[in-house]
Amino acid sequence: MSRRFQLKEIFSKEIKDTEGCVKGWVKSVRTAKWGAFVVINDGSAQKDLQCVVDATLANFETTVKQLTIGCSVSVTGKLVESQGKVKSIEMQTTQIELIGNVMEDYPLQKKATSLEFLREVAHLRSRTNTFGAVFRIRHHLAFATHKFFHDRGFFYLHTPIITSSDCEGAGEMFRVSTLDLKNPPLNDKKQIDFTKDYFARETFLNVSGQLEAETYALGMGAVYTFGPTFRSENSNTARHLSEFWMVEPEVAFNDLDDNAQLATDYLKYLISYAMEHCPEEMAFLHGNYSPDLGKTLMHVLESPFEKITYTNAVEIIKKSNKKFEYGTVEWGKDLQTEHERFLAEEHFKRPVIVTDYPKAIKAFYMKQGQDGKTVRAMDVLVPGVGEIIGGSQREDDLEKLKTRMKEMHLPEENYWWYLDLRRFGSVPHAGFGLGFERAVMYITGMTNIRDVIAFPRFPRNAEF
Numbered sequence: 326m327s328r329r330f331q332l333k334e335i336f337s338k339e340i341k342d343t344e345g346c347v348k349g350w351v352k353s354v355r356t357a358k359w360g361a362f363v364v365i366n367d368g369s370a371q372k373d374l375q376c377v378v379d380a381t382l383a384n385f386e387t388t389v390k391q392l393t394i395g396c397s398v399s400v401t402g403k404l405v406e407s408q409g410k411v412k413s414i415e416m417q418t419t420q421i422e423l424i425g426n427v428m429e430d431y432p433l434q435k436k437a438t439s440l441e442f443l444r445e446v447a448h449l450r451s452r453t454n455t456f457g458a459v460f461r462i463r464h465h466l467a468f469a470t471h472k473f474f475h476d477r478g479f480f481y482l483h484t485p486i487i488t489s490s491d492c493e494g495a496g497e498m499f500r501v502s503t504l505d506l507k508n509p510p511l512n513d514k515k516q517i518d519f520t521k522d523y524f525a526r527e528t529f530l531n532v533s534g535q536l537e538a539e540t541y542a543l544g545m546g547a548v549y550t551f552g553p554t555f556r557s558e559n560s561n562t563a564r565h566l567s568e569f570w571m572v573e574p575e576v577a578f579n580d581l582d583d584n585a586q587l588a589t590d591y592l593k594y595l596i597s598y599a600m601e602h603c604p605e606e607m608a609f610l611h612g613n614y615s616p617d618l619g620k621t622l623m624h625v626l627e628s629p630f631e632k633i634t635y636t637n638a639v640e641i642i643k644k645s646n647k648k649f650e651y652g653t654v655e656w657g658k659d660l661q662t663e664h665e666r667f668l669a670e671e672h673f674k675r676p677v678i679v680t681d682y683p684k685a686i687k688a689f690y691m692k693q694g695q696d697g698k699t700v701r702a703m704d705v706l707v708p709g710v711g712e713i714i715g716g717s718q719r720e721d722d723l724e725k726l727k728t729r730m731k732e733m734h735l736p737e738e739n740y741w742w743y744l745d746l747r748r749f750g751s752v753p754h755a756g757f758g759l760g761f762e763r764a765v766m767y768i769t770g771m772t773n774i775r776d777v778i779a780f781p782r783f784p785r786n787a788e789f
């Protein structure tokens with residue numbers, strides 16, 4: 326039996342004058358008197374493999390001529406350099422076997438492939454050129470994430486998915502409960518008695534692994550989490566998901582400048598890793614969806630990120646006199662996506678790190694600034710996406726943190742362990758969260774977040 330090859334191996338190692346077998350799905354079939362071209366792909370590479378089939382093959386009439394798009398096949402033969410203008414490898418077929426036939430109504434016909442349509446057949450879209458490319462890049466970015474942090478001495482920490490604390494304090498959490506919805510136990514005040522629930526308390530899906538990551542950073546120095554994150558915010562946009570993946574490094578003894586540098590190095594590493602390991606996927610996606618992105622990303626690698634304060638950003642936005650859909654911004658208000666994109670896309674034309682936001686619009690754990698008004702926060706904004714990273718130096722002063730929690734009505738008893746970190750050998754520390762899907766969007770040039778995660782979860786949708 327001849328050895329089975331992946332297309333990726335065949336093309337990258339230029340395997341030729343070798344007997345072999347490939348298994349995959351038919352992309353197209355062209356028949357003629359002499360025989361047929363059967364083009365297949367196994368999902369491992371952007372490029373398809375052309376299999377040349379002679380009409381003298383025993384099952385030419387019964388199998389080869391009946392093949393349609395989507396059929397799965399096993400093809401055996403000799404890999405050779407093709408004769409065409411562009412040098413490539415093709416298969417001189419000696420045997421072809423139908424593995425799985427296609428019944429009628431196969432949705433992935435050549436033409437019907439708008440991204441909107443493909444979202445409705447998300448279980449089949451991995452077979453298209455576009456989704457193969459996106460998800461190979463996504464894989465490489467995940468691998469690059471582990472490599473980047475591992476090579477820098479970070480430890481990968483798995484933080485819990487079920488939690489009782491609201492890290493971001495935004496109240497956008499999905500409840501985890503085994504109580505009977507129709508007949509929940511009530512307490513004396515006629516409120517639901519969560520002490521009767523599975524964990525004997527209210528629990529939720531995490532909105533971030535940060536608080537738990539901080540505890541391990543303050544024992545192991547540098548850790549990162551990379552896991553699923555859940556938010557029940559009612560945001561039906563092209564940049565929000567209800568379930569997304571976040572990469573969260575947390576480092577003891579780092580301040581905000583160290584944090585910004587780490588974020589810059591990490592983002593640049595992701596870009597260059599994708600360029601090096603997925604050049605064909607990148608070229609395909611940029612060519613089809615974001616023509617100038619390749620050049621722009623090269624430029625990003627070569628130049629430092631812009632760094633400005635929130636106060637500065639507000640001045641720039643106001644001075645621009647640009648008409649924004651939701652109006653301009655006043656100091657103290659959060660930047661809208663359109664403001665963030667204006668800064669990154671039009672004003673600076675590259676990634677921008679905005680620091681020192683008003684404390685009223687940021688989470689309780691951020692380190693308070695000298696001025697009493699701001700916190701040592703940082704958001705990284707990139708062209709095409711807007712906010713891709715949110716992070717901060719953390720408040721390491723016990724009293725300041727307790728006061729802030731009181732102001733924000735966070736029950737101290739839920740966070741006793743978090744406060745302990747400030748009681749026992751507290752140190753300055755900092756971290757951030759990168760929205761993994763937003764990073765995939767930025768690097769691939771895909772403009773809808775629902776096209777960079779296998780099965781998107783968003784309000785009123787949990788199909789598949």
Ligand code: 4AD
Pocket residue numbers: 492493532533534535556558564565566567569571573574712713714715716717756757758759760761762763
């Ligand atoms: O800015 P966020 O809310 O920060 C945190 O959760 C911190 N606890 C992170 C940390 O410091 N360890 O979220 C971080 C990033 C955002 O910049 C964005 O890229 C992404 O997570 N994000 C979302 N991505 C997709 N869908 C959503 N609903 C998202 N919400 C946040």
Ligand code: MG
Pocket residue numbers: 704712714715
């Ligand atoms: Mg944020």
